[in-house]
Structures are given as structure tokens and as C-alpha cells.
């Protein structure tokens with residue numbers, strides 16, 4: 001699959017619980033620096049798919065190739081080491097530590113052995129400089145010395161992405177990064193993700209359709225565990241099955257433009 005040129009290639013990935021098929025032969029190719037959004041109604045299998053990609057859940061069938069290497073059976077921490085990081089589970093924030101410390105821990109975990117060559121003071125300075133640079137990328141430099149637990153909801157979401165980035169990730173898996181954020185917080189996060197895609201590859205699950213259609217390079221639509229459409233936003237917006245899955249045929253005929261704008265909620 002390396003010949004596809006994609007950073008991440010997924011082939012026929014499936015997850016079942018007994019007779020329940022949650023993801024069903026999912027195939028995707030995500031090229032480097034693409035921001036790919038997965039949408040779909042509640043219970044479609046989106047979070048399960050992200051768990052399968054991150055290594056949190058084993059798959060029943062199929063294959064995941066990252067940067068040319070078959071990672072299907074690798075545990076999560078080995079996927080992180082190779083540059084595939086999921087923002088939440090791996091990187092739960094430590095509320096009693098400052099924003100800077102949270103990021104510094106991830107920087108140190110990544111580059112632990114290389115820090116051995118520095119004297120302690122220089123080591124601390126280098127660690128802090130690297131952590132501060134990541135915080136600055138996420139617009140949090142003025143929050144560096146605040147404890148994570150005291151940050152606003154939106155700032156915590158920003159910090160979670162900062163921690164994932166600090167692991168050295170090339171590709172980030174973000175499960176509903178805008179969930180629970182205010183309109184203002186969401187606008188900040190959308191701009192940060194737009195900037196991130198200049199240097200990183202991202203897969204997002206997102207229900208906020210304005211954000212989805214403004215950010216995505218490509219969108220895949222998951223319904224009952226199957227990808228029913230995958231392509232650029234305009235193509236997905238016009239796809240009859242997507243409209244039907246989101247609105248029901250009758251409504252889709254009446255209000256075609258609302259299909260993409262209204263999402264499945």
C-alpha cells in the first residue's frame with residue numbers, strides 16, 4: 001500500500017462486537033498535510049474507527065499502513081512513537097501541572113534520551129524552550145504558567161492538541177475537538193487547525209458542519225460503519241446518499257442545501 005503515496009492507508013478495516021458490525025470494510029487514503037473530516041450520524045462508528053487507527057481498539061479485519069509501515073497490530077504507544085497521535089486518551093491533561101509542564105512532559109517523553117547530553121540547567125532550558133514553542137503555536141504562551149485545571153474549556157482543548165503535537169506527531173487524530181466550546185472558542189480552534197494543516201496531517205471527527213465545510217480538504221461520510229462517500233466538500237455536499245442519510249429523502253428534496261449545513265444532529 002505504500003505505493004499509494006498516502007501517509008495513512010486504511011484497507012477494509014472492520015470492528016465487530018458479536019453480531020454487531022460497527023465499522024465495516026473501511027478504506028481510506030490520507031495524503032500528507034490533508035485535513036480529513038469524518039462525519040456521520042450518531043452511532044455510525046466514527047469514534048470506533050479513530051480508536052482502531054490510534055491502536056486503542058484491535059480490529060477484526062483489515063489493515064492500517066502508516067508512512068509505509070504496517071501498524072495494524074502495533075499498540076498505541078508504538079504508533080505515537082512513529083508519529084500517529086490521538087489527542088485525548090494518550091494525552092489526558094494533568095490539571096495540577098501548568099500548561100508548560102503538561103507540554104514539557106510530552107516533549108521529554110519524546111526526546112528523553114537526547115536530553116541526557118545536556119547539563120541539568122541547559123536541559124531544563126531546552127525542554128522549556130521547546131515546550132514554549134509548541135504552546136505558542138497553539139496560542140497559549142500567555143497561559144504557560146497557569147495550571148491546566150484553571151484553563152477555560154477552549155484553552156484545555158488547545159492544550160490537548162499542544163500535548164499531542166509535542167509528542168512529535170506527524171498526524172493527529174482529533175475526536176470532536178470543538179465539542180462543548182463556545183462560538184468564540186470554536187472560532188479560535190478552527191483557525192489553529194487551519195494553521196496546523198500547513199505542517200501536519202489531521203483526521204477529525206466533527207459535528208459542527210460550518211467548521212467541517214470550512215476546514216476540510218476532504219470529507220468521508222460514515223453511515224452504519226460504511227464509508228458511503230469520500231471526497232472534496234463540494235462533492236460530498238452534493239452526494240444524494242449523504243443528503244438522504246442526513247435528512248431523509250423527502251426533506252433532502254425539499255431543502256437540499258440544508259443537508260450539508262445541518263448535519264445529522
Ligand SMILES: Nc1ncnc2c1ncn2[C@@H]1O[C@H](COP(=O)(O)OP(=O)(O)OP(=O)(O)O)[C@@H](O)[C@H]1O
Nearest residue numbers: 017020021022040041042043044045046047048049
Ligand atoms: N464496547 C462496545 N460493545 C458493544 N457495542 C459498542 C461498543 N462500543 C461501541 N459500540 C457500538 O458501536 C456503535 C458505534 O459507536 P461509536 O461511538 O463508534 O459511534 P460514533 O459514530 O462515534 O457516534 P457519536 O457520533 O454518537 O459519537 C454504537 O452503536 C455503539 O453502541
